[in-house]
Amino acid sequence: MDKGVAKLEGQGWARKAGRWKQERANDTRRKVLLGALVLHRLENANDPEFTKRLGDWxxxxxxxxxTRDNDKALFVDLLNGPVAATEVQNSEAGE
Structure with a gap:
């Protein structure tokens, strides 16, 4: 194989790797934004019923x-119910 062909093949792999890297970055960004939206809705929702259903879900x-313990640890507060704490504050305000 001549050096020119090898160089072109190498450039093809580099382009594929670059596209894959960009796709991964886009996927990660979508996940971050979606998570930010969910957390924002849990913390700042104007619809208490929706917030309750979302938290319950x-x-x-x-x-x-x-599946990993360190991932579970990131969500301890959510799993233990900050939405419930918001509901308690709301019910106390109504008393």
Missing amino acids: LRRELPGFL
């Missing part, structure tokens, strides 16, 4: 989705 789904 996350507490039901996350334990089966998270």
